[in-house]
Amino acid sequence: MEYEAVIGLEIHSELKTKTKIFCGCKTTFGAPQNTHVCPVCLGLPGVLPVINKKVVEFAIKAGIALNCTINKFSKFDRKNYYYPDLPKNFQTSQFDLPIAEHGYVDIEVDGKPKRIRITRVHMEEDAGKLVHSGNTIKDSSSSNVDYNRTGVPLIEIVSEPDMRTPEEARAYMEKVKAILEYIDVSNCKMEEGNLRADVNVSLRAKGTEKLGTKAEMKNLNSFKMVENALTYEIDRQEEVLEDGGHIVQETRTWDDGKGITISMRTKEQAQDYRYMPEPDLVPIVTTDEQIEAIKKTLPELPDARKNRLIKECGLSSYDAGMITNSRAMAEYFDEVVNKGADPKLAANWIMGDLSKQLNAEDKTIEDSPVAAADLAKMIKLIENGTISSKIAKKVFGEMWKTSTDPEIIVKEKGLVQITDTGAIEKIVNEVISSNPKPVADYKNGNAKSIGFLVGQVMKASKGKANPGMVNKLLKEKLTQ
Template identity: 50%
Template sequence: MTQWEVVIGIETHAQLSTVSKIFSGASTAFGAEPNTQACAVDLALPGVLPVLNKKAVDCAIRFGLAIGAEVAQKSVFARKNYFYPDLPKGYQISQMDLPVVVGGQLALQVGQGDKVYEKLVRLTRAHLEEDAGKSLHEDFHGKSGIDLNRAGTPLLEIVSEPDMRSSDEAVAYARALHALVRWIGICDGNMQEGSFRCDANVSVRPKGQAEFGTRREIKNLNSFRFLKEAIDFEVQWQINEIEEGRKIQQATVLFDPDSGETRMMRSKEDAHDYRYFPDPDLLPLAISTDWIANVRGELPELPGQKRERFVSELGLSAYDASALTASQEIADFFEATVALAGKNNAKPCANWVMVDLAARLNKEGKEIAESPVAAGQLAGLILRIADNTISNNIAKKVFEALWNGDGATADEVIDKQGLKQITDTGAIEKLVDEVLAANAANVAEFKAGKEKAFNALVGQVMKAAKGKANPQQVNDLLKQKLAG
């Protein structure tokens, strides 16, 4: 049976976080009443002209620098001509032959746990363009409404090489790109509002074959889950087609999240001739080395750099470092925690942020920026674990108290609720003796070779100590007594 290899390239439209539109002064804010944020230029009134928003160029340069790409000294805006009611000029201003960003690459961590591996995805290009408006098909009694608020919103179209070989890699790429554009502050990443949307070019070929199979492009995937589901369905569909002797035709398809299927939107034969040509209303975009240097000076430490630093400076695993740099907010929280808890506590800090805090946030549907437990509070808690004031189990109780606002610091909670760990050997020994005396059956079982009985005895001691006894000491003492 043929082994199939999947080949995926992704085009992403990232809406840039500028205050005004790419070629007009109208606001880009989301959610306004239809057509209240469309000025004469956005409406394409006769005689109006586009003027490039320099902030959008700043965003493109930031992105180019962040992925190690070449920022073109000269790029050209071109008109992509087609008719559609939500495209007021009858053409979209985009970039064709000379894009603003050329090349670059993105490093991803794919998979989880032990199976995690690093993957480099090359980027082809990124170019600036304007978004179209929206057609509204409901509430118009069989007619369509047009909302031009979004028309002219700046987009960065980011095109990858066909370097991904599975839907997992595609999702990892999309996530890494999503994190990066938010990290460098050029896109809010809001996928529900369409600020970040992906098209996936998918093909399959027999493993070992050099040339690519015929691709189909899945348009407008606005969640990571849909991206994965759409690719998985598409791959299986293509393999079935080929195995049943049919050829794949180049096409554009849409993913229906309800059915989980992709369906054809248009074939290659229906493809538009967009009649691209340089926009005579706009001069070529010239970007000086000074401009690039200024933008470079404003760039934050990038996720990749931070990841490496977390590994080399804090001794974290690549997987942990990657998870902690998933967003600027997570990294900031982690770094603030480490700053107070000390670098020697970096690993417990990482665990608390990635596991306990993340789970709690997830349960409440909160972002890390909204965490009721501040980094300083978490650091205080970790310090008390480190100095054996409390056990990990008790720490979870303290964390819950901090989360609920029952105390301003870990120390206050520990004090108020009397959670300080019992480390007095005499006190623990007394508890151990009592438990051994009261649980002769367990003792007998242990001596008969049942290891499990030991755990039951530990549990009894901890129960008697209300969880506060130092677990290591309990273990040691029990072993000692049972052996004796």
């Protein structure tokens, strides 16, 4: 039977506030264990949590950017469950009146656009961090708990089950990350757990509507993990169904090292969160004016920016998509272009040599040793004929290594392109006289052999001859 996967994501994103959601403890990552805790976030008796204003503002901002309706009346609820990372035995979250609902984001996979609906965006507190005594939770006789992360503000973005492939799930998560980065509400550092996804997946016979039984994989904190875990889980479920078995609704952990998902049964029996209104926090009422004011603070979002690059800079949809995927990359591109470089050349260099080097050295665009202004200068040197594209690669390599101004590199290394007709003519003549066979071939109608001759001239000039001029001169000489 042919199956179709039905995938939904719950993305948790830590908000970049200075303090926790309900108390004044710091949110900075990497502090010594249990030093950013107080009676409120430890859930000691008799304390009164008060919501951080910034959290509400950021959540509304995210809701608007994700095309949601903002609920003008919103409240907090207690989600009850027992787990050692949760000191109060309930998570303060939102149940029936989340801050935002009914949104969407548009994604594109293999050139095909698709709209993924967003069910809701709600505010909640993060849980603590468990350090297991063994390698995994399964072979640990005890665990240690650090509550520094407890109470760090989160928004949870819940999608409808609109994705059908691991690639779509990845594209959706990338898009959400880009949007959160653009609106500057989260650091989105996935390696620090700023952005993590719980992934739900079930299978159904292709062409049918009824949803199958799903399995959930929690806390996937990289795009690759999301894609790999889904690919594995879809295969596993297909195998179970093909063998006549049925899927058990459960939480499974993704073992990244082994590349498999494993069933995880906790001591808690049937999950029953017993949501109840949080009596310690009062409702949040937002006005149209406040929503409008926040809307005005939104920057140009990834989709709008992408369309601008297509329209104004003539970039392809693919290139524009790649560049606008990260806000820092898009800003770098804009700066190169604003400094006068040709947009298409700028896109080629950023996505080509620059990205290649960044990836090779595991750097982000923010720590690129090649400043945007210098890349613009180098591109202008190509545009005005001072250097050829081939020499530019050498210049770029030097810029990467030494962060030097390209004009200085070109001058010091004597890389200026030879545009002096006399000088080029001299080399052309030498090449013609020392390569009688290709010359004869060309004269006998094999137009291709001119390529070899051009190559020889470029080689003799150490790549410095202007290729256009070489071509033109060779053709003139050979048809004389």
